[in-house]
Amino acid sequence: MPDRLQLTTLLGREFAQDSRNLVHVLKHLPALDELCRSLGVGRLSDFVDISLLELDDAARLLEQAPADTEVDPETGMMLAIEDLAWHPAALGMASIEASAQHLERGISTLVDKADVPALLEELRRCQHCLQPLEAQGGQFHLSVRNL
Numbered sequence: 001m002p003d004r005l006q007l008t009t010l011l012g013r014e015f016a017q018d019s020r021n022l023v024h025v026l027k028h029l030p031a032l033d034e035l036c037r038s039l040g041v042g043r044l045s046d047f048v049d050i051s052l053l054e055l056d057d058a059a060r061l062l063e064q065a066p067a068d069t070e071v072d073p074e075t076g077m078m079l080a081i082e083d084l085a086w087h088p089a090a091l092g093m094a095s096i097e098a099s100a101q102h103l104e105r106g107i108s109t110l111v112d113k114a115d116v117p118a119l120l121e122e123l124r125r126c127q128h129c130l131q132p133l134e135a136q137g138g139q140f141h142l143s144v145r146n147l
Contacts, residue, residue, distance in 0.1 A: 047092050
């Protein structure tokens with residue numbers, strides 16, 4: 001299982017990746033997916049982009065360090081904006097808001113009560129980043145990779 005999940009946003013050609021690792025969202029992704037399914041919104045895992053994970057795996061198979069390739073000037077990574085999967089911020093907001101509201105009620109049996117505060121903090125951080133993009137037609141994904 002990958003060990004890093006980061007919120008990545010796009011508005012026009014303005015690319016931004018939050019440097020903070022969504023550790024609790026990653027840990028509870030299967031439970032959050034089940035919660036989203038039961039709430040009738042898109043699963044959070046549907047918004048995960050595995051492009052960086054695939055790039056790392058390909059480099060390892062080819063025994064070529066990814067650092068040997070050219071960095072894209074817009075993303076600061078080896079992949080360009082067009083190489084990544086993007087989703088409307090509004091869709092992500094629906095799933096994140098529904099999940100957070102349900103967890104705030106304290107009735108979820110899918111997530112340990114001790115983990116809920118940290119998970120809610122990460123979901124709120126995602127909401128905070130996506131909210132301005134929602135009205136402007138921005139896009140996002142949850143980027144996954146190994147450290």
